[in-house]
Amino acid sequence: MKKDLNWIDLGLITYEDAFIIQEKIHQKCVDGTGTDTLLFQENYPVITLGRGTQEKNLLHSAEELAAMGITLTSVSRGGDISYHGNGQLIVSPILHFDQYVKGAHQYVRCLEQIVINLLAHYHLKGKRIKGRSGVWIVDPNTGEDKKISALGIAVSHGVTLHGMSINVNPNLQHFSTIIPCGIEDKGVTSMATCGCPPVTLSELRDQFILAFDAMFGTQTTKNNIDEMNKI
Amino acid sequence: MKYEIAIPEFAEGAEEINLRQWLVAVGDTVKKGDNIAEAATDKISIYIEAPADGVISAFLAQEDDRVLVGQIIGEIEG
Numbered sequence: 001m002k003k004d005l006n007w008i009d010l011g012l013i014t015y016e017d018a019f020i021i022q023e024k025i026h027q028k029c030v031d032g033t034g035t036d037t038l039l040f041q042e043n044y045p046v047i048t049l050g051r052g053t054q055e056k057n058l059l060h061s062a063e064e065l066a067a068m069g070i071t072l073t074s075v076s077r078g079g080d081i082s083y084h085g086n087g088q089l090i091v092s093p094i095l096h097f098d099q100y101v102k103g104a105h106q107y108v109r110c111l112e113q114i115v116i117n118l119l120a121h122y123h124l125k126g127k128r129i130k131g132r133s134g135v136w137i138v139d140p141n142t143g144e145d146k147k148i149s150a151l152g153i154a155v156s157h158g159v160t161l162h163g164m165s166i167n168v169n170p171n172l173q174h175f176s177t178i179i180p181c182g183i184e185d186k187g188v189t190s191m192a193t194c195g196c197p198p199v200t201l202s203e204l205r206d207q208f209i210l211a212f213d214a215m216f217g218t219q220t221t222k223n224n225i226d227e228m229n230k231i
Numbered sequence: 232m233k234y235e236i237a238i239p240e241f242a243e244g245a246e247e248i249n250l251r252q253w254l255v256a257v258g259d260t261v262k263k264g265d266n267i268a269e270a271a272t273d274k275i276s277i278y279i280e281a282p283a284d285g286v287i288s289a290f291l292a293q294e295d296d297r298v299l300v301g302q303i304i305g306e307i308e309g
Contacts, residue, residue: 104243104277105243106243108274131273133273133274151274153274153275155275155276155278156277156278157264157278
């Protein structure tokens with residue numbers, strides 16, 4: 001019998017509001033009152049500053065960023081700086097990962113493979129780069145390896161948080177306001193820049209769910225926040 | 232009684248684990264299962280739980296230290 005999961009799509013939402021919802025779902029999973037969930041969202045442009053952020057990796061002042069429509073927010077997680085914004089699908093699987101795979105490392109490799117399979121569906125050739133997190137692709141415009149999907153998970157009480165972002169058609173100039181994750185020698189690209197015909201985030205979400213279920217042998221069905229709050 | 236806080240096995244084969252942050256201070260009272268620290272590889276961060284009720288009595292590793300699986304990073308007096 002296939003394991004059941006829920007999916008919830010928060011749509012376009014601020015990073016802060018989405019994080020509160022993510023923590024609520026996580027808590028329900030931890031205390032056993034909630035179902036493992038794939039949480040999807042798209043954020044308004046925001047730069048998140050982890051506790052390990054180095055000042056040199058933020059290349060503009062808050063005022064300059066505001067003029068570009070980008071907000072700055074400090075987050076409780078460790079790690080360096082990152083950007084999220086329109087045209088980027090964020091997927092946070094909130095689940096008891098050890099019920100799906102053996103070990104967190106294998107879980108991460110499976111997530112990367114799901115993104116690689118997803119890109120292949122759109123005739124894009126994603127790959128891993130040893131020592132670098134996320135999924136990469138050769139940008140056909142420059143011939144250089146560039147990151148198309150960032151990945152980072154957290155595990156608390158055996159249940160995962162965070163996940164990955166997939167650049168569908170974000171404003172890539174926004175990424176140039178930071179040195180993402182402090183990695184200076186590699187750039188960022190998107191599905192659109194790599195020649196993929198227009199894809200909506202909801203279409204990509206549906207394909208992601210198919211790829212996820214194929215990888216883990218699960219059956220993921222729609223839930224919504226109102227239903228979740230009734231649990 | 233003294234309880235040791237150790238880095239758990241969470242990322243098989245990981246060579247670089249960083250103690251990203253302490254979520255408590257020495258002298259804080261904690262309950263078993265509370266998240267008290269965050270350790271991470273480049274892809275995975277894990278919240279380390281208090282192994283027992285008690286008071287954080289010592290940090291044996293500092294934020295941003297490179298640590299190993301099984302390494303004792305702090306103590307709880309319970």
